[in-house]
Amino acid sequence: MLDVVPETARVKTLRLDVPDWPGHLPGQHVDVRLTAEDGYQAQRSYSIASPPDRPLELTVELIEDGEVSPYLTEELRTGDRFELRGPVGGYFVWEPSRGGPLFLVAGGSGVVPFRAMLLQLASTGADVHATLLHSSRSWEDVIYRDELTELADAEIKVVHTLTRSQPEGWDGYARRVDSEMLTEAGPPPDARPHVYVCGPTPFVETVANALVGLGHDPATVRTERFGPTGG
Amino acid sequence: MSDPIISRGFRGRRRDDGGGDRIPPGQYETDDFPVLSAGPTPRTPLDAWDFTIIGEVDKLRRWTWEEFRALPSEEITVDIHCVTKWSKLDTAWEGVAVDTLLDGVETSAEYLVAFCDGGYTTNLPLEDVLDGKAWVAFAYDGEPLDPEHGGPARLLVPHLYFWKSAKWVRGLKLTTTEEPGFWEVNGYHLYGDPWRGQRYWGD
Amino acid sequence: MDELTLDGNAAAGILQQVFAAEVTTARGTCAGCGQVDALGAVVLYSGPGLVLRCRQCDSVLVKVATDGERIWLDMRGVRTLELRPEGPA
Numbered sequence: 231m232l233d234v235v236p237e238t239a240r241v242k243t244l245r246l247d248v249p250d251w252p253g254h255l256p257g258q259h260v261d262v263r264l265t266a267e268d269g270y271q272a273q274r275s276y277s278i279a280s281p282p283d284r285p286l287e288l289t290v291e292l293i294e295d296g297e298v299s300p301y302l303t304e305e306l307r308t309g310d311r312f313e314l315r316g317p318v319g320g321y322f323v324w325e326p327s328r329g330g331p332l333f334l335v336a337g338g339s340g341v342v343p344f345r346a347m348l349l350q351l352a353s354t355g356a357d358v359h360a361t362l363l364h365s366s367r368s369w370e371d372v373i374y375r376d377e378l379t380e381l382a383d384a385e386i387k388v389v390h391t392l393t394r395s396q397p398e399g400w401d402g403y404a405r406r407v408d409s410e411m412l413t414e415a416g417p418p419p420d421a422r423p424h425v426y427v428c429g430p431t432p433f434v435e436t437v438a439n440a441l442v443g444l445g446h447d448p449a450t451v452r453t454e455r456f457g458p459t460g461g
Numbered sequence: 462m463s464d465p466i467i468s469r470g471f472r473g474r475r476r477d478d479g480g481g482d483r484i485p486p487g488q489y490e491t492d493d494f495p496v497l498s499a500g501p502t503p504r505t506p507l508d509a510w511d512f513t514i515i516g517e518v519d520k521l522r523r524w525t526w527e528e529f530r531a532l533p534s535e536e537i538t539v540d541i542h543c544v545t546k547w548s549k550l551d552t553a554w555e556g557v558a559v560d561t562l563l564d565g566v567e568t569s570a571e572y573l574v575a576f577c578d579g580g581y582t583t584n585l586p587l588e589d590v591l592d593g594k595a596w597v598a599f600a601y602d603g604e605p606l607d608p609e610h611g612g613p614a615r616l617l618v619p620h621l622y623f624w625k626s627a628k629w630v631r632g633l634k635l636t637t638t639e640e641p642g643f644w645e646v647n648g649y650h651l652y653g654d655p656w657r658g659q660r661y662w663g664d
Numbered sequence: 665m666d667e668l669t670l671d672g673n674a675a676a677g678i679l680q681q682v683f684a685a686e687v688t689t690a691r692g693t694c695a696g697c698g699q700v701d702a703l704g705a706v707v708l709y710s711g712p713g714l715v716l717r718c719r720q721c722d723s724v725l726v727k728v729a730t731d732g733e734r735i736w737l738d739m740r741g742v743r744t745l746e747l748r749p750e751g752p753a
Contacts, residue, residue: 259673259676261677263465264468264471264473265465265466265467265468265471266467266468266471266472266473267467270472270473270475270489270546271465272471272473272474275673275674275677295474297473297474301468301470301471305470305471306470307469310468310469310470311466311468311469312466312468312471313465313466315677316677318676318677318680319673319676319686319688319704320676320686320687320688320689320704321672321673321676321686321688321689321702321703321704321705322673322688322704431669431670452704452705453671453705454671454673454704455669455670455671455673456670457669457670496711497710497711497712498709498710498711499709499711499713499715499724500709500715500717500722500724501669501707501709501717501722543712544712545711545712580724624711624712643727644712644713644727644729646738647713647727647729647736647737647738648713648729648730648731648734648736649712649713649729660731661729661731661734662734662736
């Protein structure tokens with residue numbers, strides 16, 4: 231572990247040095263395995279937060295009664311080591327060569343693989359129009375908030391919805407993602423966008439069903455479920 | 462497998478104030494009750510639920526939920542051991558002893574298959590569910606058994622790994638030969654004694 | 665759908681040890697109902713091994729268990745698997 235960057239009160243990004251890392255595609259994940267001195271092991275999957283052209287980064291949300299996330303976010307120090315297997319996954323992958331438009335819908339920490347995708351899009355300068363619809367509980371809980379604001383330009387649109395509380399003067403979305411919001415924020419089905427939905431399982435189910443209901447071809451909608459609260 | 466990298470300071474969720482000789486080899490004690498499942502949680506309404514004894518029997522036995530709950534039941538406190546390495550001590554259940562359900566059943570069978578809503582099965586030697594070794598449990602910790610933990614009723618066979626304590630159990634099929642169940646056909650040990658570490662084939 | 669369930673993406677790590685090709689993009693035909701889905705998209709249950717189930721009919725597509733050295737794979741529930749050995753689709 232090289233260093234830790236706090237993203238929000240409960241979320242941190244770990245920068246890692248991985249010997250012989252073979253490279254990866256945005257959207258892939260790694261399986262992290264921790265072994266205690268007496269041999270006890272725990273394993274979890276984390277989406278890769280970094281694009282391929284920089285050192286590996288994982289973003290981890292602290293789950294209150296979690297087993298692995300408290301270790302990764304609170305105990306881990308520079309120089310500590312753990313095992314990871316990967317990169318893994320080819321289904322939930324997007325690279326600029328696939329073209330667009332790109333429609334990314336994230337619930338909470340579901341935004342992690344999308345950071346990798348958008349950073350790679352920005353660094354390759356490919357001619358792809360991308361929209362990120364990002365659902366968070368509050369402005370303080372928005373992961374990568376400032377980084378995404380800087381990334382947004384003519385080609386990359388970032389739309390937030392804050393479901394529990396909003397800052398004073400907020401004039402953006404203030405509810406859970408629904409069909410109306412998807413229609414307003416994202417490209418229409420006949421633009422045949424590449425759609426990716428990531429986040430807690432109930433969020434992904436609701437959003438994926440809404441997208442198909444709006445007319446998006448199910449084959450163009452790719453999903454990654456994080457379970458009840460996160461990776 | 463090569464030696465794993467030890468992560469400094471990682472301990473995990475288990476307790477270790479000496480369950481001592483109550484913890485089988487390779488197991489770790491926990492206070493949690495993790496939910497593991499091979500499929501979606503079934504939601505059979507109680508008025509559609511029944512429990513049957515079928516297969517190599519003199520005659521089929523069947524109880525509706527009311528009939529089942531009218532049978533004598535008992536409260537038991539047991540240690541349970543999951544093949545995924547967690548053990549939980551002193552878990553409190555209430556259930557009908559399988560002895561009660563098999564009382565008066567004439568059979569030449571030496572084995573059984575427990576079958577469940579959702580299609581899960583597990584196999585056991587008949588003698589491992591007799592003589593006070595197994596129950597069909599309908600309550601845990603003083604409350605009706607939660608669906609995600611197997612409610613309305615699950616098999617409880619604490620002396621074997623907990624995948625044998627089939628959730629959402631609906632009956633027992635008595636068999637003359639051993640018929641490996643859902644996980645036993647796919648690498649998990651046919652018998653499953655935690656004290657001999659019988660987790661997988663060949664253990 | 666139970667909120668605890670993940671999808672086949674979470675099985676990619678162990679399955680990549682078995683197959684030369686990327687498996688989460690492989691499209692499986694359910695032997696129960698004929699539904700075709702990428703394995704990364706189907707429903708995953710954990711306990712104690714991994715079970716992938718059809719999104720349409722809930723039948724078991726794949727069972728995977730491992731003791732760390734051996735992997736046991738049951739793919740009876742997949743009538744046909746379509747793979748691209750060169751890499752992700």
